Amino acid sequence: MSKISFKPGNMLYPLPAVLVSAMDEEGNVNAFTVAWAGTVCTNPPMVSISVRPSRYSYDLIKKRGEFVINLTTQDLVYATDYCGVRSGRDEDKLAKLGLTQQPSKEIATPGIAQSPVNIECRVKDILELGSHHMFLAEVVNVQVDTAYMDEKKSFHLDRAKPIVYSHGGYFSLGKKLGTFGYSIAKKQETKRQREKRRRKPAGKPASRRK
Ligand SMILES: Cc1cc2nc3c(=O)[nH]c(=O)nc-3n(C[C@H](O)[C@H](O)[C@H](O)COP(=O)(O)O)c2cc1C
DSSP, X not given: OOOOOOOSOOOOOSBOOEEEEEEOTTSOEEEEEESSEEEEETTTTEEEEEEOTTSHHHHHHHHHTXXXXXXXXXXXXXXXXXXXXXXXXXXXXXXXXXXXXXXXXXXXXXXXXXXXXXXXXXXXXXXXXXXXEEEEEEEEEEEEOGGGBOTTOOBOXXXXXXXXXXXXXXXXXXXXXXXXXXXXXXXXXXXXXXXXXXXXOOOOOOOOOO
């Protein structure tokens, strides 16, 4: 295996590219794209987004102390890119893209209705790291689209066709390769294997390995 070193940089891919909505003092809603986003704590549920202070949305989030993370899908890939290359300083991106507001339950800032998951966040801390300032926020409510719930009320995010961002490109997800804990789960014997086992004549027990 031959490898070369890249200069230190961000190579943690793939990542979600989310649409973050923020609201100004007059109640105008803006959305911008964030890939530097992450889950940072389970209990209390906390997330982070890292934002350059030069972004129009930065002051909106700082002043209101809240934002919504809207997960993105194949249907939203154009909007995801557009919101990441155009500024709310110059235009109403939601109107331009035909995106509609989804009222939040716990905060004033609305989410985006077309997104399957809206994560309502209240800012707890701002870490001024360098080029980006990290908003550490508590998740105060999550809204999910019932279109992706089955009759047992299980939510199937994969049915919403989520996208990821990897090293400059947007990608859809491939096939499911396993589920949480599958590597240590007891394998279920198939009907065929069971019949084969039963057909086997009882032989001498295998000698113990030394
Ligand atoms: C895929 C993608 C990911 C991005 N991730 C971030 C990010 O994590 N943090 C950030 O500050 N800007 C990020 N940007 C850039 C902002 O989304 C972009 O500057 C946007 O125009 C800011 O919008 P605003 O001026 O309306 O706030 C990203 C852009 C794209 C296309």
